Amino acid sequence: MILPRKSFRLSRRRLLKGLAAGGVLGASSARAAEAPAEAPAGDPAILEPRPWSTSLGPGVEDGSYGVPAPQEAHVVRRTVPWLTADPAASVSFTPLHELDGIITPNGLCFERHHSGIAEVEPDGHRLMIHGLVGRPLIFTMRDLLRFPRESHVCFLECAANTGMEWRGAQLDGVQFTHGMLHCVEYVGVPLRHVLAEAGLRAGASWLLVEGADGAGMSRSLPLAKALEDCLIAFRMNGEALRPEQGYPLRLVVPGWEGNLWIKWLRRIEVGDAPWGQREETSRYTELLPDGRARRHSFEMEVKSVVTSPSPQAPVRHGKGPLVISGLAWSGAGRATRVDVSLDGGRDWRPARFSGPDLRFALRRFYLDAEWDGSEWLIQSRAMDEAGRIQPTRRQLQAARGVNSIYHNNAIQTWRLAPDGSLENVDVE
Structure with missing residues (x-):
């Protein structure tokens, strides 16, 4: 049925009243029904004008090179000072x-x-x-x-x-x-x-x-x-x-x-x-x-890692929906599949890829999960177009020993604690 045009008329005042009464919009209807709105009705962050919307900001600069927002100043390369002498x-x-x-x-x-x-x-x-x-x-x-x-x-x-x-x-x-x-x-x-x-x-x-x-x-x-x-x-x-x-x-x-x-x-x-x-x-x-x-081991092996959550990216919002994200790659060409485990490798769930699928490029994967606040052991395992599967650390050590520092493509484990923090751990 086509609604009359007047049904779509919505004043700014009616819109703000509706937002205040209905909570946060934009989440999926299923999850919005399950979870309470994070902000109470009348949240001033949405109802009251903010400083940046009531004045002019800086204009364009001649001869400048753009930089990230000041709030992102912590996103930088870092070093391990004791790694080398100089x-x-x-x-x-x-x-x-x-x-x-x-x-x-x-x-x-x-x-x-x-x-x-x-x-x-x-x-x-x-x-x-x-x-x-x-x-x-x-x-x-x-x-x-x-x-x-x-x-x-x-x-x-x-x-x-x-x-x-x-x-x-x-x-x-x-x-x-x-x-x-x-x-x-x-x-x-x-x-x-x-x-x-x-x-x-x-x-x-x-x-x-x-x-x-x-x-x-x-x-x-x-x-x-x-x-x-x-x-x-x-x-x-x-x-x-x-x-x-x-x-x-x-x-x-x-x-x-x-x-x-x-x-x-x-x-x-x-x-x-x-x-x-x-x-x-x-x-x-x-x-x-x-x-x-091993000599002339030029090609990089199939590999993946969960980048978030991880020790530097803890879970800050508590229990509820959690997006697990990571990267996969392979020197053979493409990573074709990634599975994610939440229990240290006993059970695996297929992750979904999103973004470009290019040879010799990284691939971004996601798993949409629901965290109940319990301890998780998060892992990812990649497979590539050559049929190779990312090994566990024990499998890699059995094949190549522990004297090398090169070509470590073992599965990585992060322990998610009930308080939302994560640490790098070993699992048998």
Whole structure:
């Protein structure tokens, strides 16, 4: 039935009276009927004019760069001071518990440096290609901008992410256990175009990629991966790379460990063998229980973590509806499923994904639950398109021992206490 137009007329006074009498609008009708309104009728926060609605605010500023609201000033990267002897060779961690969706803001992307941030002047920066090539080449930034470019959303995870948790629960905060992780949109030139310009010679199978920082950070990269999907990136999330992220050039190696994503990229040498034989990649070996070592373990394994609630994001509203949120990813391409357990892994519920489904990107998952105020042991378990399943900590230790700090993709457990606080715990 079509109602007459006059039925839709509603004065401001009638609207406010209705809100005051009916409580908070906008929740689902089912839950609104079950739960009492949080604010009593006549709440001045909705009925009375607020200061910000009765005066002019600041106007636009010439030459300014936008910043978050002052109330969000606590959302920052943080460090673990005792982790390294000097901050020039240390880590700052992404505040995963404060974020939603899959994109990490540029100013919150974790940092990992070996000799501090190289402050590079782009006009004086060069990229050299040499070795097993038809003609060695040196590119300026302007030269590179003339090549065809592509845009890709990728996660970047340090091989040592969650590394301090190998032997058991250590740090209370997802920022510190899993915060060597970010996901941004990179724009750059496919590495294969630059290599084609130089011309690959017979026998070429490996690259040595090197940065312009004081450490001369260098790593070996299989040529096959370079030709498949690597980028020489100069933009992230639409703007130029930040200095701490490799300005003006960095390598993007989708799905592979972060130490290969060389920042301040200055040199690529083409060869016929990994430079690990010259002690390059041997720095990232992982000793196994039987005395052997994993080597060239480039691809990041399937992994997930609940970011909220978590130790830095406690439950503040008490019993009732609770949105459990987290991230899943895989170096094989896509995380295809996430299950969430509230009892330490005995029973599992399927979570729902929301947002973009992109290869080599993070995926955001949610589970809508009802917390009764009892103790919960919250876990997430991811599966990927290669059929791999995220292991428990015990399963991972049985297979790889406890001597490594790299490639820890074990299931994480948060204990939710009746008072709403959470802590990092181990479960059998």
